Structure formats: structure tokens, C-alpha cells
Amino acid sequence: MSVTELRPRVGDSEKITINLGVVDLGQIDLLVQEGFYSNRTDLIRTAIRNQLGVHADVVKQTVVRKSLVLGLQTYTRQQLESFRAAGEKLQIQVVGLATIAADVSPELAAAVVESVTVLGAFHASNAVKAALAGRIQ
Missing domain, CATH: 1.10.1220 (Arc Repressor Mutant)
Structure with a gap:
């Protein structure tokens, strides 16, 4: 190694x-x-x-109760475009790392992402973070 x-x-x-x-x-x-x-x-x-x-049991129960994603979650441009085409909004709720892909435009993110709740780290371009600023908790 x-x-x-x-x-x-x-x-x-x-x-x-x-x-x-x-x-x-x-x-x-x-x-x-x-x-x-x-x-x-x-x-x-x-x-x-x-x-x-x-405290593992408490974490697991809370993840299930709050419908959180546990671990690493990446949101691609294609996924967000699918949400937009279907007229759906995305509520990002992650315990771990949530990433919005680098090729996602601020306009696309603003049109699709309704809220961002991340316990851990949230990675996105500065422009996307600025577009979502009022929605990040």
C-alpha cells in the first residue's frame, strides 16, 4: 500500500x-x-x-424519519433537467456530502432546487451556491 x-x-x-x-x-x-x-x-x-x-441507532432512525440521504449524493445536470421537464421541485436532504455537478448552471439549480439541508458538506460552484443562497439551511 x-x-x-x-x-x-x-x-x-x-x-x-x-x-x-x-x-x-x-x-x-x-x-x-x-x-x-x-x-x-x-x-x-x-x-x-x-x-x-x-448513537448509530438514533442516527439511523432519524435518517428514516426525516427522509434523509445518508452518505454521498451527487446531483447531475441530467437529473436536474429531468426534474425541470417534469415540473417537479427537488428538496436536497443529505447527511454526509451533497454535490451539485460543476456543469449545472445557476439558472437550472434555481429553477429546480426548492431547498437544501445538508448535515455535513455541500459542494457546488460559487454561482450555484449564490443562486440557492436563500434556500440553503
């Missing part, structure tokens, strides 16, 4: 910033120093995954 295989692909991760107290940070550094984790990020990711595992 090469080093490049270990790096997440674009869209597989998002950078976040957290503030920790110095005592918590010191304890993390101690665990890293003692070899329990390879670095701070490794410990934080592990802790987050453990908590997500603890």
Missing part, C-alpha cells in the same frame, strides 16, 4: 477546528507520546467514531 492510498480523496473528509482545554490537550499528547495513537488527529477521529457508534 502506498502513502497516497492512505490519504483521503477530495470529498472524503472535511477539515474542522475545535478548541480544547490545555489539560485535555496535554492528556491527548501523553497518549500519543505513549504510542496509543499515532497523532492527535488519530485520537480525535477514534473518539468521534466511537461516539457515532454509540
